[in-house]
Amino acid sequence: MSEHRAGPGTRTxxxxxxxxxxxxxxxAESLDAEVEGDLDGCLAAFARxxxxxxxxxxxxxVDRFVRAGTAERVEGASWNVVISDLTGxxDLTGxxxxxxxxxxxxxxxxxxTVRLVPRGLVxxxxxxxxxxxxxxxxxxxxxxxxxxxxxxxxxxVATVDRRAREPGLRAALREYFLARGVDGEPPLxxxxxxxxxxxxxxxxxxxxxxxxxTAGVAEAAALRAASEVGDGGPRLVLPKAVVSGVTxxxxxxxxxxxx
Numbered sequence: 451m452s453e454h455r456a457g458p459g460t461r462t463x464x465x466x467x468x469x470x471x472x473x474x475x476x477x478a479e480s481l482d483a484e485v486e487g488d489l490d491g492c493l494a495a496f497a498r499x500x501x502x503x504x505x506x507x508x509x510x511x512v513d514r515f516v517r518a519g520t521a522e523r524v525e526g527a528s529w530n531v532v533i534s535d536l537t538g539x540x541d542l543t544g545x546x547x548x549x550x551x552x553x554x555x556x557x558x559x560x561x562x563t564v565r566l567v568p569r570g571l572v573x574x575x576x577x578x579x580x581x582x583x584x585x586x587x588x589x590x591x592x593x594x595x596x597x598x599x600x601x602x603x604x605x606x607v608a609t610v611d612r613r614a615r616e617p618g619l620r621a622a623l624r625e626y627f628l629a630r631g632v633d634g635e636p637p638l639x640x641x642x643x644x645x646x647x648x649x650x651x652x653x654x655x656x657x658x659x660x661x662x663x664t665a666g667v668a669e670a671a672a673l674r675a676a677s678e679v680g681d682g683g684p685r686l687v688l689p690k691a692v693v694s695g696v697t698x699x700x701x702x703x704x705x706x707x708x709x
Contacts (some may be wrong), residue, residue, distance in 0.1 A: 461509060465502035465531060474502065474531055477515045478566050484602055487564035492529050499610065503527035508535060510568055511682060511705040519562035530563045535570050535603035536687075536704070537594065556653075569605040570680065570704075571687070574672025574696025576658065576697035577613055586622030589696035601630040606679055606701065607638045608671035610662060639675045646670040652689045655697075666690065668699035681705035 466472055474492045478485050498504050503524045504516045510533050573593075577586060605624060614620075620638065627635040643662045651666035651673075659665050668690045676684030680703030688700035 461506045462524055463504055464524060464527065465496060466515055469651075472515065472585070473497070474564060477504070477512060477531065477597060480512070480515065481510060481566060481568040481570070481703040483566035483568040485564065485566060486493070488561065489564055492531065492562070492564045495529050495615040500529060502529040502531060504531045506533045508533060508568075508570070508687075508702060509704065510570065519661045526594065528562060532563060532565045533568065534565055535568055535600060537600055555665070559684045567600055567603050569603055570702055571603045571605060572672045572676040572679070572684070572701045573604050573607045574668035574670070574675070574690075574699040574701065575607060575609045575613070575619065576655075576667030576671075576690070577609070577616065577619055578695070579612070581613070581616055581618045581696065583618040583621040583625070585694055586692040586696055587625055589698060590622055590626040590706050592693035593698065593700075601627055602631045604632075604636050606636050606675050608675035609640060610664070610667050610671065611640035611642050613667075614638050639671070639678075641671055641674055646674065649674050651685060655690075668697040669701075672701035674700045676701040676703045679703060 465474065465477065473496050474489055478489070492502060501519075503519075504512065506512055512533065515592070575586075575589075577589075604627075609619070619639055623638065624635055643664045646662075646667060646671075647664040649666075649670035651669040653669065654665035655667075658667055666669060669686060673684055675687065683706035684701045684703055686699060687702045688698065690697050690699040692698075
């Protein structure tokens with residue numbers, strides 16, 4: 451009988467009832483997550499001893515809340531908690547996917563699926579000097595097509611220090627988050643080129659090195675900021691992509707709540 455392992459970055463298992471901090475509400479609070487779905491109903495079922503499966507495709511650090519369970523028990527659980535910072539099924543592919551009866555946007559079991567949206571993403575941006583608000587807005591609008599991050603999940607935005615002062619970029623960021631119903635835009639962090647140059651990047655840029663003295667801005671800024679606002683080693687969930695002349699990258703913070 452196969453068993454899901456409960457270890458660092460546990461991806462699938464059963465919600466644990468051990469210890470003083472247990473249950474779906476404590477799990478949500480540990481991730482600083484917004485909740486979608488019937489959390490009270492899930493909490494009541496958990497209190498009655500009903501098995502609650504946890505699906506964690508992004509690998510957030512939830513080990514103290516999740517225990518190992520057989521594949522049969524996980525897949526047969528009456529309630530499901532999905533930890534997801536991405537829109538739709540963008541993060542539910544491969545062996546991190548969900549059983550077929552776990553609905554996210556419709557389908558069987560949807561009313562017994564609680565979705566937790568951690569504030570665990572950092573958006574990195576690279577742009578040219580004097581970037582216009584319209585240009586930056588067009589690039590940000592492309593995020594949904596590229597990755598589908600929920601703007602509520604973005605904990606911070608980061609770039610090189612001189613671009614953090616660009617009025618066009620700042621205006622575009624305000625418009626992007628406001629239009630998507632986010633109360634209070636995430637803080638914008640600016641880093642000196644020499645700080646970013648110390649961050650290894652997946653896709654180095656010759657032009658960035660020539661102009662700024664760093665091999666990358668978007669990836670390096672996202673990773674640097676993520677390392678400062680959360681615990682554990684951040685990783686890129688979107689390596690740099692150029693949209694409308696603006697470079698975007700997204701990093702994930704494994705343990706966002708303790709920052």
